[in-house]
Amino acid sequence: MSTAKASVLEQFKAPLQLRELPLPKVEPGAALVRTIMAGICGTDVHLWKGELPISLPVIMGHETVGKIVELGSGLDKDWTGEPLQVGDRVTWNSATSCGHCYYCAEKKQPTRCAQRRAYGIGYRSDQAPHFLGGYAEFHYLRPRTSIFKLPDDLPTESVIGAGCALITAIHGVERTGINWQDNVVVQGAGPVGIAALAVAKSAGAGKVIVIGGPKHRLQMAKRFGADHTIDLDEVPTAAERIAAVRALTGGYGADAVLECVGMPTAITEGMEMCRDGGKYLVLGHYCDAGSISFNPHIITRKQLQVFGSWSSEPRHLKAAIEFLRRTQKEFPFADMVTHRFPLEKANEALATTAQWQSAKTVLVPA
Amino acid sequence: MSTAKASVLEQFKAPLQLRELPLPKVEPGAALVRTIMAGICGTDVHLWKGELPISLPVIMGHETVGKIVELGSGLDKDWTGEPLQVGDRVTWNSATSCGHCYYCAEKKQPTRCAQRRAYGIGYRSDQAPHFLGGYAEFHYLRPRTSIFKLPDDLPTESVIGAGCALITAIHGVERTGINWQDNVVVQGAGPVGIAALAVAKSAGAGKVIVIGGPKHRLQMAKRFGADHTIDLDEVPTAAERIAAVRALTGGYGADAVLECVGMPTAITEGMEMCRDGGKYLVLGHYCDAGSISFNPHIITRKQLQVFGSWSSEPRHLKAAIEFLRRTQKEFPFADMVTHRFPLEKANEALATTAQWQSAKTVLVPA
Amino acid sequence: MSTAKASVLEQFKAPLQLRELPLPKVEPGAALVRTIMAGICGTDVHLWKGELPISLPVIMGHETVGKIVELGSGLDKDWTGEPLQVGDRVTWNSATSCGHCYYCAEKKQPTRCAQRRAYGIGYRSDQAPHFLGGYAEFHYLRPRTSIFKLPDDLPTESVIGAGCALITAIHGVERTGINWQDNVVVQGAGPVGIAALAVAKSAGAGKVIVIGGPKHRLQMAKRFGADHTIDLDEVPTAAERIAAVRALTGGYGADAVLECVGMPTAITEGMEMCRDGGKYLVLGHYCDAGSISFNPHIITRKQLQVFGSWSSEPRHLKAAIEFLRRTQKEFPFADMVTHRFPLEKANEALATTAQWQSAKTVLVPA
């Protein structure tokens, strides 16, 4: 076998094309993996629309589980030191930091390392090794990729159901610092919102209120332990939602509010939901969704703490895997995978994500 | 003597009126003080314009040093435990927190205690004890006021030259957390900017860049140890100023940017001056100065930390007094007092502050 | 009714005496409460032995739930602002800080306030109001006591089963700062150890290993979610236990080790169980249990962080009550109450605690 199939984004807003591409030679430190399952992330919809500055053609997919087909020389352990072998089921971080630059070593902000390029986003598929995204039969793992062997008692669905949303949420909640029994509001009930709910709950939050929709997502939030949900369809104004949060938090507002929406207007609404001295996490703004009218007086007057968080580090993925394994009953991420498609139907798959029909849509190439 | 003079704000945007008011009886735990010097704060200009929701008439002045004339029964120690006597020179916090409420005891945000009312702002002068602001011959200190005896080797000018700007800056910098040798930008060269510069420098900052004007303020910033100043008149666009800061910080931006301006547009400019993972303090927005167009994407992408800070606590004033005493040569706050007026000329005094002619204007009632 | 019964410690190491004492008049701000249940804490055994410097006679008991019989004028709300009425079931903090001193207001370490005196420990029962401990039919709550109305769906057994151990653990874990998915070791399986396990688990810990005995306590630890237990009887040497912890933590040691034992030798053993850069909490050393041979080189070499924590604040009790209410299934503190005695059998009750026969022994005076 010298070629394999990939679903390629060749033109923004146009259907992905199924292409046959040459399989790469595996260099030292690299690996070739057969794709078991690839998640479709909301970011992929933004990529498809051309809302991020990327260079086409691209094989999208930055949330992937695969089986090792070939290991390059010198690659015999995963990121945690576990031995790696052909046949192992693995996942990996979509981007790799250098470990030595200003952001990595001096400022300890490795997610802002200039050397990072993400699988499924930042690599052109018309250049070898071609297979650098999840929407394909195979995935090439470049040298220094942070690879993680998956434990046998952790289903692939859990990993992909959690997707990059979970590690994003882990990093964001870490930067925010939930205190034990804090009242928390999660703005948004999509994958990032559900993940933030799970992380906040397991990080010590007391009452967690999830605001979002549609109904099937809020039901999922309930299954993940949301104490209260506020349905955007039923409580349609920001003022009412702010009042609802205050009523649930002794009149003061929440200790921490986690924005997992990506719409700029959520910011002003969310800050009003914070108690004075509270915390606000701007997590959902990976894409530039435009500007809002904003009054900075609220930050001074309420002496807020506002945090941003970008992507995640390998240590977050390590913790995520262990967390998923340990808490499958409490936080049923595998059940997030509500829609499955073969590689050939990648366009239909993308559409279910774009239209918020699914909790999580996945591609199953084999 | 049963009455004394005060300069009273009776109508917004109208001249203050010199009034003779009855001196109060001193209740247990309270004190009566003869005003030695009262600072005029930029906030007083906002109050005079009616930009804050206060109830008139008011004796303004929330930065005051006085000499104790009478001590109510039971008041024999200052906030630090030092013995208090008639004749002692003292200063005090303009507002008092209860120590026991949700914000004081549970959330440890005492500056957001609902019981706080500030001398010079929140008390009507047409009700006893009348003398609850600095623009007067006497000042009444209500029970539980946090009073501090001033050391003999600390001039009154140092205390008033620092004014509420210093304790505001101390609190703000504390919340921000300057790391040792951080590069810091201070936006604004008024009293709060100069104070933030002094606090940042003494809190471990490396290079400090002050942005502001007019020239006499930037010269003052130089005297307070600014490594670089950027003159708004010479570098008139935000883009140029951002570029200048980047050029001075290895191309990355500053570790921390402290907003001490109060103009909303400073926010967007200042966040661009932060390195990724950097810190931004919104300190100057005590008044609601309106809204700006703001894109929250920057907070996520640069994974910023943004902090607000409101007013200050007694412990900040305690530290300020010791700091002023110890660092008079390094940080010459006494030299900030550039304009002095008698009580009768309070309107002229207010005008010098409104027009940025002075570093600091003071009233000397006696 | 003008008198009521109390079990009084009149002489160290001698049986408690059942005494009839005059009920106090309720002063403004105070309350009289009928004791529903009083916990016996391990500290009571130390008190009885005379190991703490207290002045006799004392009514012991600093973990108490009661029903309000009389409210002094002005006392109409509990610490959280909930209305209080005769007949309400309440609990309270055993000690009260002033809110204004060096430790309360300047250093924000209110548990070190010099004004604190604890019910059941620091008050003589031969002086009015006499009833200042839990081993009695009534309990007097002095003005400014931090009182908490209990929610109807929270059993008294949960509150007393958790006892002061839970709030002690909450404070200790807060000071230590468990990071999400940290591996944690709890040294000790008594009430403080079980509580630390519950708090650590709910604060985001990943794997938690409990070391202790006897077997019934480790079984309780399992019910509270311990991932692993190490039985002191089965693994009798420190070296073996250290090796066991390392084997369970990838060879590195735990991220955090929580000492809940009170025996000084646990310290050296526990520090060896920490990974480099890890955290160690010295929580169990309320009493002076003597000195050990200790080599401080380990703190430098492993760059440890070591924390102490003393008592707790009202905000911890507030959080504890909400936590107990919410997590009754997950953390069955009510089941900790394994032994109940009437007031008349206080000596038998104390003996079960002294001999580690019970998880938690309580007095039920009515």
Added chain:
Amino acid sequence: MSTAKASVLEQFKAPLQLRELPLPKVEPGAALVRTIMAGICGTDVHLWKGELPISLPVIMGHETVGKIVELGSGLDKDWTGEPLQVGDRVTWNSATSCGHCYYCAEKKQPTRCAQRRAYGIGYRSDQAPHFLGGYAEFHYLRPRTSIFKLPDDLPTESVIGAGCALITAIHGVERTGINWQDNVVVQGAGPVGIAALAVAKSAGAGKVIVIGGPKHRLQMAKRFGADHTIDLDEVPTAAERIAAVRALTGGYGADAVLECVGMPTAITEGMEMCRDGGKYLVLGHYCDAGSISFNPHIITRKQLQVFGSWSSEPRHLKAAIEFLRRTQKEFPFADMVTHRFPLEKANEALATTAQWQSAKTVLVPA
């Protein structure tokens, strides 16, 4: 030239031997440097005595400034990104972390990376490239060494006068977290103590008290800004010194105490000097100096925070260089260099350090 001289430790407690060793070929990424000045650290005395587990023969010297003689291919920038050229004056970190392991990437404790081996300590000189310590005419810098080009306005004496003591202190104080205007005690007036004083002062400390001797060291402490010094010869008992510190800190004790002594008994004394809730840094215990009798009750009762800190990271050296450059007048580290010797007199040089005759002894090989 194909050989060069080095002073070699061949046998513990025996004189260093001057040897002629072959100069190495410079591999890609490496550099060869001519030694300008090499500091003698107190640790070298411990090494010489055989108190650390090292393998002989060793060229000691882990604090070195040199001039680049040859650059291996691919090495064209220093750690900060500055261009490197033959002839540049440079210094470097004595040890290098991998950037990717459990301690580097997961736990962010790079000084505990298992791959670290220190120049002047961890390399045998009988194997190529031989020149891996400062006591020699040349120094080989292995690939991935963190090299720093020195600014022209920073004298070599400043860098070596500060030595590894400064970066050790920077790391230690960073981990401790001095709050603005904290009262600080420094135990020890040797190089680490003086450096800790400078770092604490510049990091925001208020009053700093240095305890140590002999007199010439305390005079140096005064020059570095110590507010008070306590002479061990004049205040010979721990109890008296504790009382002296309390008297200087309002009766409470210091907010932070920094141990820079290396004698275990300093620990118990120093913890008594902390206020409740204060911080204690165990910085001086690089070597195992044995055990003491220690009562852990003090950590619980005073709810202390105790920190250890091991070695330092490249970012600390970067900050140190900028700090030294900026503060030469305030903190005259160049004046610490009180004794200079040629390479041939390395044994005499070592003796001055061992006998505390010098502030800092250096070798000047050229």
